[in-house]
Amino acid sequence: MFRDISRRKFLAVTGGAILGGVAASGVPGFMRSASARDAKGGEPDRVVPTFCELCFWKCGVLAYVKDERVVKIEGNPRHPLSNGMLCPRGAGGVGALYDPDRLRQPLLRVSERGEQRWKPVSWDEALDFTAKRLGEVKAKFGAGSIVLFSHGHGGGFFKTLLKGMGSGNVVAPSYDQCRGPRMAAFGLTYGTDPGAIETLDLANAKAIAFIGTHLGENMHNTQVQDVSAANAKGATFITVDPRFSIIASKSKHWLPIKPGTDTALLLAWANVLIGEGLYQKDFIEKNAVGFAELAKHVEDKTPEWAYLQTGIEPQLIRDTARELARAAPAAMVHPGRHVVWYGNDTQRSRAVAIVNALLGNWAKPGGFYLPATLDVPEYKTPAFPPAEHFKPAQKFPLASSALAYDACTATAAQPDDASSVKAWIAYGCNVPLTLPNTANVIETMKKLELVVAIDTMPAEITGWADVILPENTYLERHDELHNPPFRTPYVAIRQPAVASMYDTKPGWWIAKQLGEKMGLGQYFPWKDAREYLGSRVAAAGLDFSQLERDGVITRPTASIYDLSPELTFKTPSKKIELFSKALADAGLDPLPTYEPPEEPPTGWFRLLFGRAPTHTFSRTTNNPLLSEVFPENELWMNAEMAQSLGLRAGDRVMLENQDQVKTGPIKLRVTQRIRQDCVFMVHGFGREDRRLTRSFRRGAADSRLITRVKRDPVMGGTGMNVNFVTVFREA
Ligand code: MGD
Ligand code: SF4
Secondary structure: OOOOOOHHHHHHHOOOHHHHOOOOOOOOOOOOOOOHHHOOOOOOOEEEEEEOOOOOOOOEEEEEEEOOEEEEEEEOOOOOOOOOOOOHHHHOHHHHHOOOOOOOOOEEEOOOOOOOOEEEOOHHHHHHHHHHHHHHHHHHHOHHHEEEEEOOOOHHHHHHHHHHHOEOOEEOHHHHHHHHHHHHHHHHHHOOOOOOOOOEOHHHOOEEEEEOOOEOOEOOHHHHHHHHHHHHOOOEEEEEOOEOOHHHHOOOEEEOOOOOOHHHHHHHHHHHHHHOOOOOHHHHHHHEEOHHHHHHHHOOOOHHHHHHHHOOOHHHHHHHHHHHHHHOOOEEEOOOOOOOOOOOHHHHHHHHHHHHHHOOOEOOOOOEOOOEOOOOOOOOOOOOOOOEOOOOOOOOOOOOOOOHHHHHHHHHHOOOOOOOOOEEEEEOOOHHHHOOOHHHHHHHHHOOOEEEEEEOOOOHHHHOOOEEEEEOOHHHOOOOOEOOOEOOOEEEOOOOOOOOOOOOEOHHHHHHHHHHHOOOHHHOOOOOHHHHHHHHHHHOOOOHHHHHHHOEEEOOOOOOOOOOOOOOOOOOOOOEEOOOHHHHHOOOOOOOOOOOOOOOOOOOEEEEEEOOOOOOOOOOOOOHHHHHHOOOOEEEEEHHHHHHOOOOOOOEEEEEEOOOOEEEEEEEEEEOOEOOOEEEEEOOOOEOOOOOOOOEOOOOOHHHHOOOOEEOOOOOOEEOOOOEEEEEEOO
16 A cells, blocks of 8 residues: 555655754754656656645645556745745655555444544534534534634634534634743734734844754744754754753853753843843834833843753853854744643743843844735625623633633533533544543543544544544645745645545534534535635735746745834833733733743653654654654753663663653653653654554654643643653563
8 A cells, every 4th residue: 555655765865854854954854855757767747736734834745646546746936934944754744644544434433532532424424413513512512611722724714614503612722732821922922922923033133042842843834944044044943941952052051050040041141131231122112112121020040040040051052042042133032822821821922022122133134034025815704692601610801702711620620601611623633642541531531522533543532432434634635825924924825735535524514514404504614625726816915826826926025024123012001012011910920930940750750742753743653654663752851861771772661650641651861951840742642543554653752741831820831841740661
């Protein structure tokens, strides 16, 4: 089945950059696509432009098709996110298409939830069942009892379905398990978040501080290209991480910070910038409010004070602050992406935002640029009914959407009214491994009236679903357009490279069919996706056939910088709010506060987790190509600690957390590249669905061990780096 792209060929296509760690550009995992003729078998029959779904960055892809099989994919040179290149995960996209473990037809559960016994059914039967059960739950408990967990571009059509039903419960782990604190913090400070495609002018930066952002392992193609360009121009990198990450190896300074103490370092940087008069005075004077309060707040946050918290030498704190200041305004502290760590995370992100303000880098080359969007009008449909919501147990004053974690809690709460949650629809979202505390999520799912999973692969969530609606992979389907704010305004199309391999369907079709069966056809008035997309593109005055041919239409942007001394921001004061009145009014700290983290007890390690260049969470761990390159995660442990525990590299070890939850075995990686007080693993492994022949029980799952979270008081994010583990050899 999986015959066209062998591992050998995959590595040839990717230039072996994944394994080599460092490509010619000097940045890891970064690769230039091979030419069309490299695909074995000579010229392809056709080349179909589309965009990638191996992660949520959505790079432009060219799919080479021969004899109705995709033989190779590479970056679309016209697409401004990929510029002709893909990251290692993206290059493995063909593996997602030809994974023999894929879901192949609709399935209905025939026994207890979780027992994983199914009967294959027709689409009509599966959709009738789903529409009927959703209708019954809505009639009995109200629309507010239905929740959509959505992750991935195709989720948009299911959001329409949910809104049509009258539910406002669209939740995304990418908010409260990921970017939420940054969105809140930058919103409060600048009135704008850096966005999903972060508006960072990395390529022109002369100094960049990566604070916990492990770019190179965390792979977002365009950012890696941009950082590569900055590297080539001699930019200075400063990496703050308890672990010597790949980006640390490219950095002039590595600050092996004690986990959970970033805010102390950031406040000390602010102390140095202000105390030594190194901040961009004119910029702050004209563009910010609350400077006097900030200066007073950080007066005592000296590098010596921060040293006691962070373990970073005062001189190194001073040197790095000065290094950033010297390069300012072409200097930045990368705002990070996954920022739910220790509970007080909006304050940590506010500190990041404030140090950036002191560097005066907003709208400046080498700082945060001003993006533009190629506007494409929405398809006109009737207004949605008023939205009903579930009632969260806790309220967070500045949460900008319903929270996935709270949806789970509201499910467990179980009062029989519209304030509780009774049905989950999971679109591309493996909830048991995405939310903290897998065991708790599974117990919670047992209480539901209905679980619907729309996925391409078997997964923990599909194992607990009542009905599985198998979606086409991205190489077999149309999807919503993509036109995010970016430095080059563009609109891109996702379109099928090949026909469906099995009895699977595109998300737009599944949502439309469900809508029609539920009497909500007015929200899906188009015949098919081509008609829908074509009509939107035409309304924007663009040529749909050009979009289908090239995969993307770009427009030049006037300027991504604003060099005028005085700028306007979308905050209440129209200025950068160093002191946040909104936080003060909500009874929260108006200036970033530092809370020392709880210490691990003697003999325990703090559990940290992150990414590998070849994988996107649990999404790709079974991918035939990517799993060959990186088959399982390892546990990083400091060499001295391993020695003191009598453990050796390669040992299979078990982990047990503070709540006696055990997981493993996982292979031990003994290294000097991590502090002694923590261990680290890549997220997404330790799969428990037997249908996953390559990833079943390979490595260990961090999510099982994350039984404790610390909620962010501002927006409700779930700080997950607050769990401690002991490590012992497998019995
Ligand atoms: P994390 O995964 O939390 O965030 O990637 P990042 O934004 O980089 O970062 C983990 C790093 O933080 C590790 O190096 C860890 O050692 C370090 N760290 C842990 N605790 C601390 C601390 O207290 N202080 C400091 N300074 N460092 C600490 C996530 C991002 O990656 C996201 S949100 C997405 S959606 C994308 N997902 C993804 C993927 O799944 N795979 C790959 N390959 N790339 C991805 N890119 C994106
Ligand atoms: Fe695909 Fe990689 Fe781009 Fe993500 S960053 S969309 S995985 S090529």
